[in-house]
Amino acid sequence: xxxxxxxxxxxxxxxxxxxxxxxxxxxxxxxxxxxxxxxxxxxxxxxxxxxxxxxxxxxxxxxxxxxxxxxxxxxxxxxxxxxxxxxxxxxxxxxxxxxxxxxxxxxxxxxxxxxxxxxxxxxxxxxxxxxxxxxxxxxxxxxxxxxxxxxxxxxxxxxxxxxxxxxxxxxxxxxxxxxxxxxxxxxxxxxxxxxxxxxxxxxxxxxxxxxxxxxxxxxxxxxxxxxxxxxxxxxxxxxxxxxxxxxxxxxxxxxxxxxxxxxxxxxxxxxxxxxxxxxxxxxxxxxxxxxxxxxxxxxxxxxxxxxxxxxxxxxxxxxxxxxxxxxxxxxxxxxxxxxxxxxxxxxxxxxxxxxxxxxxxxxxxxxxxxxxxxxxxxxxxxxxxxxxxxxxxxxxxxxxxxxxxxxxxxxxxxxxxxxxxxxxxxxxxxxxxxxxxxxxxxxx
Amino acid sequence: xxxxxxxxxxxxxxxxxxxxxxxxxxxxxxxxxxxxxxxxxxxxxxxxxxxxxxxxxxxxxxxxxxxxxxxxxxxxxxxxxxxxxxxxxxxxxxxxxxxxxxxxxxxxxxxxxxxxxxx
Ligand SMILES: [Cu+2]
Numbered sequence: 001x002x003x004x005x006x007x008x009x010x011x012x013x014x015x016x017x018x019x020x021x022x023x024x025x026x027x028x029x030x031x032x033x034x035x036x037x038x039x040x041x042x043x044x045x046x047x048x049x050x051x052x053x054x055x056x057x058x059x060x061x062x063x064x065x066x067x068x069x070x071x072x073x074x075x076x077x078x079x080x081x082x083x084x085x086x087x088x089x090x091x092x093x094x095x096x097x098x099x100x101x102x103x104x105x106x107x108x109x110x111x112x113x114x115x116x117x118x119x120x121x122x123x124x125x126x127x128x129x130x131x132x133x134x135x136x137x138x139x140x141x142x143x144x145x146x147x148x149x150x151x152x153x154x155x156x157x158x159x160x161x162x163x164x165x166x167x168x169x170x171x172x173x174x175x176x177x178x179x180x181x182x183x184x185x186x187x188x189x190x191x192x193x194x195x196x197x198x199x200x201x202x203x204x205x206x207x208x209x210x211x212x213x214x215x216x217x218x219x220x221x222x223x224x225x226x227x228x229x230x231x232x233x234x235x236x237x238x239x240x241x242x243x244x245x246x247x248x249x250x251x252x253x254x255x256x257x258x259x260x261x262x263x264x265x266x267x268x269x270x271x272x273x274x275x276x277x278x279x280x281x282x283x284x285x286x287x288x289x290x291x292x293x294x295x296x297x298x299x300x301x302x303x304x305x306x307x308x309x310x311x312x313x314x315x316x317x318x319x320x321x322x323x324x325x326x327x328x329x330x331x332x333x334x335x336x337x338x339x340x341x342x343x344x345x346x347x348x349x350x351x352x353x354x355x356x357x358x359x360x361x362x363x364x365x366x367x368x369x370x371x372x373x374x375x376x377x378x379x380x381x382x383x384x385x386x387x388x389x390x391x392x393x394x395x396x397x398x399x400x401x402x403x404x405x406x407x408x409x410x411x412x413x414x415x416x417x418x419x420x421x422x423x424x425x426x427x428x429x430x431x432x433x434x435x436x437x438x439x440x441x442x443x444x
Numbered sequence: 445x446x447x448x449x450x451x452x453x454x455x456x457x458x459x460x461x462x463x464x465x466x467x468x469x470x471x472x473x474x475x476x477x478x479x480x481x482x483x484x485x486x487x488x489x490x491x492x493x494x495x496x497x498x499x500x501x502x503x504x505x506x507x508x509x510x511x512x513x514x515x516x517x518x519x520x521x522x523x524x525x526x527x528x529x530x531x532x533x534x535x536x537x538x539x540x541x542x543x544x545x546x547x548x549x550x551x552x553x554x555x556x557x558x559x560x561x562x563x
Contacts, residue, residue: 071472071485072497073530108528111476111501114485200544200558202476202483 003266003283006291010039013394014291020298020444021254022046022285023090025306027055028391043285047128047278049089056086057314067315069117074321076113077331080120081324082315084305091281095127096120097301098253100331103138103170104339105147107332112143112202116332119143131246132275135170135233140193142206148337150193151206155214163187163232165337171236173245178221185218186235189227237275243268250280255289256296263287295443297345300327303354307361307436310391319360327353346442358436365389365432367425375424377414379407382424386432395440403431403438470495470534473560475544477525478502480554482544488561491539497532500525506546506556513541524548537562 008014015035019026023046026034034042059067059082061075069079087093100123107116119141126134138144139162145151153159163186168174192213195203208229218227220235227235236242247267251259259267270279284290298306301324308314324330328350334340344350367375375382383403387393407427414423435441470493474485477500498508508522510533522531539562546556 065469068472071474072495072532073474073499108501111478112483112485113474197481199555200482200484200560201487202481 005286006288024084027309046091047282053088054086059315061318070114077321085308092127096124099123101339104334109147110143115143128278130275153191154212158187160187177241185220188214189232190229243272300329323357367428369422375428377424382407382428386435399440477506482558498522499530509547
């Protein structure tokens with residue numbers, strides 16, 4: 001039995017939703033091109049992309065200097081944002097973001113942009129691959145070892161941080177099929193990792209040290225053995241509750257309502273064979289629920305990257321760093337190990353951030369009666385122009401009508417005199433701002 | 445060997461290209477502060493202009509002093525930063541060895557010091 005596939009029309013609107021959910025939205029014309037491929041080919045192009053090509057202008061900071069992702073605050077954020085904007089492999093980049101949220105590590109605890117970027121490369125390398133390989137690599141990744149005290153976990157003084165999150169957040173779910181004793185025994189299995197502290201350089205040379213490892217007998221999930229860190233991971237992966245946890249969490253990154261029983265069981269079967277993520281993703285991205293179900297709020301980083309893609313603008317200002325924070329998603333600084341709370345993407349504080357993001361994104365395109373093209377004193381043309389500048393996103397007729405009504409009423413008193421020339425560009429700027437902050441554009 | 449020669453040729457071409465486009469971007473380094481350490485994102489810089497960013501990730505306030513180990517060398521000071529504050533300074537570095545430390549009482553002794561080589 002296979003999971004059901006969407007069989008309705010696959011036009012520009014459906015392709016747009018797919019590109020926003022599985023990536024960072026379309027560049028101008030991209031949704032129409034993807035729609036022509038049909039659903040199966042469109043999904044295949046995302047889950048089996050060719051080699052990465054970065055398309056568009058090189059990123060720079062405000063003075064036009066190149067980014068220094070390892071050496072300057074915020075440039076880590078800008079570097080990744082640029083990758084989201086310019087990538088030709090949007091699902092790889094989107095899954096890198098999904099894993100960053102899943103294994104949420106913050107530089108506030110790590111204190112090294114270099115180690116954070118190394119972890120980011122690891123997430124990208126395994127983005128569509130094997131969850132088993134990802135979990136094993138991440139368990140001993142230097143940033144993770146620092147973040148969850150892996151290098152403080154020794155036979156003499158076990159530290160349970162990683163053991164607990166390994167089960168609670170990464171593989172099983174809170175209290176789902178393990179006990180406090182399992183946490184303690186997993187911590188013992190995970191002992192042995194250390195680094196060398198070099199003055200001026202910090203933690204270097206992360207390695208396994210047999211002397212620090214507890215080689216004794218452990219009992220984990222009722223199984224006995226002299227388990228080590230690899231066993232700790234494998235035992236979680238082999239736990240009967242793990243496939244369901246993974247499938248539901250992964251599904252939740254793409255579809256806002258839970259899968260039906262039959263779909264979930266089939267996704268679990270796909271995953272269980274060899275822990276590969278790609279077939280599960282392919283099934284989720286073809287599923288009717290993705291195309292016919294309720295809309296999802298775009299995460300702030302996705303919203304901005306997609307807005308820049310639509311505008312054809314590259315990363316050219318460091319303002320995206322503080323604006324990202326204000327909108328609720330400073331990359332490399334998730335709020336805690338549980339990752340970002342997507343229930344907060346549209347609260348009163350973060351919405352204000354999104355409004356500011358929209359304003360900054362549109363500002364280089366700002367119209368005026370003193371420069372640039374003449375804006376016609378015509379509500380229809382102004383709304384059409386706003387849609388064009390952000391790459392012709394699909395919006396509902398009622399949203400279009402609201403924008404038109406706003407343009408009409410704003411221009412009503414400006415038929416003649418100086419207002420007839422001065423108002424249209426102002427109204428056009430406002431319509432653009434309203435368009436990209438509308439529910440239609442904030443969600444997908 | 446041939447690969448190496450090609451790489452060197454490419455590097456030389458890159459250098460020429462850089463020169464043709466005007467002054468190269470200044471080199472950058474980040475110093476993260478914590479209790480009780482300083483960590484430099486680079487252990488070595490070239491002589492010339494550098495942008496050095498000091499970023500306090502510790503719980504307490506810290507400052508930073510940068511001074512070349514040479515008679516009469518002037519010290520560059522970055523004032524106290526609270527948690528998560530940062531400050532970037534622009535300095536002209538001469539070849540030699542620089543000492544970096546936090547000058548708050550006893551912070552240097554506790555480990556807040558580092559060495560930067562410029563050459
Ligand atoms: Cu200090």
